[in-house]
Amino acid sequence: MPDEVVRRRRRLALLAATALIVVIAVVAVLLTRGGASGAPIAEEAASLVPSDAIVYVHVSTDGDRGAVKDARKLAGSFDGYERLRDSVLSRLSVGGGGRSAVSPWLGDEMALALLGPQGETAGSLVLLSVRDRDKARAFVREGARRSGPSRTYKGVTLARYGAVYAAFIGDFLALGQQASLQQAIDLQQGRGEALARDATFAKLTTRLPSDRVADAYATADGLRRLLVPAGGALGVAGVVLDRPNLRGTAVAVQAEDPGLVLTVAADVPxxxxxxxxxxxxxxxxxxxxxxxxxxGLDQSAGRLLAAAGTSALGDLIRQGRRALGAEGARSVGEDLLALLExxxxxxxxxxxxxxxxxxxxxxxNEERTRAALKRLTDALPGLLPGGKVTQADGVTKVTSDQAELDATVSDGKLMIxxxxxxxxxxxxxxxxxxxxxxxxxxxxxxxxxxxxxxxxxxxxxxxxxxxxxxxxxxxxxxxxxxxxxxxxxxxxxxxxxxxxxxxxxxxxxx
Incomplete structure (x- = not known):
């Protein structure tokens, strides 16, 4: 893979990680005004997000909703909650002030989107619902006064805010690159296609519970560009969510018995x-x-091993096929490996x-499965250093210098x-x-x-x-x-x- 492609993917992953920190920050700023309202989650932010978004994360900040109250209670039961909240809020507020600077004006929802590439990195857009415009403007002025000159687009002021720009678009304060804000302004003024009107996004989000506290959406491209290349646990998570022909996937978060519940909806034509x-x-x-x-473990196992960076098992299988010969490989495939389907x-x-x-x-058919298992285990000693096959109590034991494998067929089951x-x-x-x-x-x-x-x-x-x-x-x-x-x-x-x-x-x- 060319070095430049690798660098782009790393920059994209870094941008995603930074953006998700902002999401956590706004979740942590859930207001103390209480209640037990069962009102559905507000969903206006998606109307300002371009339809080419590859990742979209959305959080309810309406403290009058019971879902928000339950989430705040659950989060507060963790010792690291306040420390994390204060740390990430300081990143959101360029002008300082942390939670005290955001909570007085924050409205009922916020969202973060990673958009299609803008130059060498993906564009990003943060949308914060505003319930007190004057206090929100003071918040932006405090950060903008030390950041640089502003710009204007279609009658809307884009104030320089740290490394990005800030603009008031409809009922939201938007933060992001200049190109990202211009797209949001165009959508608010009736130009372009919004994520809210995307068929896959609409289909998946309507399948999520309305009393959720947060949700997220990712296209197949978003999963493959962000999670799978990361490798390790993130890579495996990406592979589990991803699948052939996937159009998109959406996730909802609820705080309810037995603690936390995630609902994941996928569209796989x-x-x-x-x-x-x-x-x-x-x-x-x-x-x-x-x-x-x-x-269907026979199909998913290979993808999981590839995501984890494991090739040894695949090499062993290829060697085994050669050792078994055409007839032996056919028997093992039909009478043993086919069971994984x-x-x-x-x-x-x-x-x-x-x-x-x-x-x-x-x-x-236990008899055919035992025969295929014997063909396979008889071939393994020639592939494994110090390999040895023994039989006892109906169990075939394959040992080598480094490992042990025990297998048996009984009670209608193959057990390895x-x-x-x-x-x-x-x-x-x-x-x-x-x-x-x-x-x-x-x-x-x-x-x-x-x-x-x-x-x-x-x-x-x-x-x-x-x-x-x-x-x-x-x-x-x-x-x-x-x-x-x-x-x-x-x-x-x-x-x-x-x-x-x-x-x-x-x-x-x-």
């Missing part, structure tokens, strides 16, 4: 929903650190020094694990993960007919495991440890029909 009957749930051990149940459960179990990975898949503890746990009758309180709190209606995938993370266990492997040595982690330990578990329930998919992500925060 040509997609065929694959309903999941999670029969394997009863075999997922109750003490699992993580669980992922879906169909059906219901599959990927489970992470606690263990020291490393957790145990367990993969389970349903099989309708990185240790016998995984096989033993799957065979146990001590109760499945559905009996765990954290699972029931974060993954309700797990067996409803329209489910397409399920995810569960025992976050508290995962955090303890990470601490045992050195996370406590990180100063950055120690600074936020108290807040992270508030999260007990995370669950995801995805549903869909045709090209419309919706995922509900629940964070258990006692």
């Amino acid at each position: 040509g997609r065929k929903a694959q309903p999941l009957d999670p029969a394997l749930l009863s075999s997922v051990p109750k003490n699992a650190l993580a669980y992922f149940g879906s169909r 059906r219901e599959t459960a990927v489970v992470l179990l606690p263990g020291v020094p490393a957790p145990t990975l367990l993969v389970m898949a349903k099989t309708e 694990s990185t240790g016998m503890v995984g096989i033993d746990a799957a065979r146990s009758s001590n109760g499945g993960i559905e009996d765990a309180d954290a699972f029931k709190a974060t993954v309700p209606d797990a067996r409803s007919g329209d489910v397409t995938s399920l995810v569960f993370l025992d976050f508290s266990q995962l955090l303890r495991l990470a601490e045992q492997t050195g996370l406590n040595d990180s100063r950055a982690y120690l600074a936020v440890k108290d807040d992270l330990t508030r999260v007990r578990a995370v669950g995801v329930r995805s549903t869909g029909e045709g090209e419309d998919t919706t995922s509900e992500i629940r964070f258990q925060i006692p």
Whole structure:
């Protein structure tokens, strides 16, 4: 990839990160005027955002709404809330004053948009709803007086405000590059196409709950340019949200039982929903650190490994195909790997020094699956340094100088694990993960007919495991440890029909 392209992507990612800090800032400035109004979220800001926006983040700042009150209460329960609020507000206010400079005039909503490229970087636009124009003008004057000369466009003054410009457009104070403000002015005066009128944006946002406190929207291009190139956890998140033919995705945020709920809606033309009957749930051990149940794992696994920068497994598969020969590869593909197209459960179990990975898949023909498994395991010793295959108690054990793989077929299931503890746990009758309180709190209606995938993370266990492997040595982690330990578990329930998919992500925060 050319160096200039890499630099552009990094600048875009940096701009996105900076912009999102502003969003957090305005969330943190939620006003103390209370109430319990169930009014829907205000949505006027999208009418000033150009339709070529690749990312749009929108926050309700109406303190009379019950949704805002609940979000403020939840945020305030975290020790780092006030420190973060004061830190990021200082970045928003060029003229100083922080929260006291913004809250007196801030209205019912704010939004941030990343637009199509303007030169070497993406354009950005921040829109702050104004309820007191005089106080807002004083806020801008304080920052503008030390920033440079102003400009005029279509009768609207663009005041220099730090590194960007500020302008009053309709009922909003807008901050951004000159080109971004000019586009917003054109939209307010009836020229151009606004994001609010974009078919995909409108379709997705109408599927979000109206009592949300915040929402976000991204095109497929936005996901691929911002998250996927970042690699690591962000890259994996981008791949999970992204999918072939994706037009766009929207996310809503609510503060409600069991703590925080995210609703994710996606528009994927040509997609065929694959309903999941999670029969394997009863075999997922109750003490699992993580669980992922879906169909079509054979397709998504490759994309996830690529995002994580892992190529070793792909290399091993290619070597295995050569070692198996044409007939062996066909048998393994049809009678073993094809099982991943059906219901599959990927489970992470606690263990020291490393957790145990367990993969389970349903099989309708145990005999053919065993034969294909034998073909595969017989070929592995020639590919692995020190590789050895043994049989005991119906389990095939493949060991090498660096790893262990245990596999068996029984009770209508193919089970593959990185240790016998995984096989033993799957065979146990001590109760499945559905009996765990954290699972029931974060993954309700797990067996409803329209489910397409399920995810569960025992976050508290995962955090303890990470601490045992050195996370406590990180100063950055120690600074936020108290807040992270508030999260007990995370669950995801995805549903869909045709090209419309919706995922509900629940964070258990006692």
